[in-house]
Amino acid sequence: MFLVNIENIEAFVYVIHCGSFNKAAEALYLSQPSVTARIQSLERDLDCKLFDRQGKQIQITDEGKRFLPYAQQLLLTYQKGKLHVNRKKSLPDEFRIGCTVSVSNYIIPELLPDLQNKFPNTHFKFVTGTTDEIVGKVLGKEVDVGFVRNVNHPNLQSVKFYEDPISLYAYENHPFVDADRVSVEQIAEQPLVFFECGALDWLRIHRLFEHLEQSPNIRIHTDNSEMAKKLVLRKAGISFLPNVCVREEVAEGKLFSLRVPETSGISLQTNVISGHGEHDPFLSAIIEIGKVLTLRQPSPAWSK
Template structure:
């Protein structure tokens, strides 16, 4: 069975179009069509139904898809291992979101350099969508992002950063240690808004309240939000990694809210399928060693 045919099948299913799959694979649309026709002859069945420009998997196509994805991933991993065995690049280009750059990289990168003392590390900070584009164009080697679903990209869970309510020293809620969401209705709330699905879960909690919270400050920068709380301008839901130093110093105190328990920022480490496996494994091991909240 031809691996190129399987690759075309997986990509067409993901992008929902022969043309888009051709663009990503840097081949012509007729070549993609020919590969699918060849695959259908090998399988002795149709894998796609075509209605004009619309395509969908047939029942047989849906049955074959998970096996095709597994075959493609194993092939790409094996190919990379053969081609890169014993070779370590001179430069490692890492992309990360702002919060990861601020609160994870300063501890992680020196540890990575101890494992690979002869490489130079280049860090690029950008939003998730931009980093995915840079990874696909091979302008970066790895990236730390929120979430991705793409057949060309491997995603590894890296860490979960719990989101909790933090108040300043001396705030009345400190004595309680825990509270219900309704207890903060009268409080001045600082809200960090980054647009991710994780933060949207907080919005849903707010929508369930009889009275909405008093959001006086809505900011798009974690450091700004944190400093407003330190200046006693309000209280705020913040990820734990961003306030580790302030909590250890006693300047900020976590207050457990029952309705928001379990909400966290999930960060994944991503790479192109089969590439930079050694670096990925090292980073996952380092992350497991110190990201304990």
């Protein structure tokens, strides 16, 4: 008689999602030998090999590929059942939100008043961290939802919340401010304050300069958008920045967006994540508010 061990199923799905036994162990808060033991137990139950192991490299077998959709469905069904059994009330008195630093600085102050209006009896608690840290906190039930970069995870639902265009910004009286458009060659010659947050869209910014014989003049490299913005205001250089972080300075005439056609369509996507089927009233409200925030987002001056 075959008995389903959900922990073994979970380990199998995580290994495929994470790409290795070590990374799956970190995500599950287990030791690597424990994950290996769970996979071996599942292989005995199924009487087949799920992975081919070549040194430190692993590759899913044909049997593993055929079993994967059933494993994912089993895991999802279990999680939904567990949620249904353990649900005590539809709305908590305290709602815990994890978010990246940029979201806490620029989006939460606009989101929270609308959220408080919809849930006036709820207290809100916020924690900040990197995308990977927030994903871990949602998985570990340390926070209820998380605002992160675009991610996918088998144990989480991930919904697009906000898309923020990336534009090139210069300070007042910079020679580029009055230009109809700026070429990549011209940008590369200028002192650059280069902000990037690790999202894939920043690779597109890097690729702008790949065809040039000379590397761009990157004077300062930072992963903090607020620092990059203040350095531009101090005339340390020009910078590619998410529009949301410079709205006040643009409105006050302190920073100016520059027309660079090659950057059209480049943006940072923020998703909201939670466990499958969890906190649906809050998620629905957050997504609706996100649509309003997108409508409020002004376009760069040169695009009008």
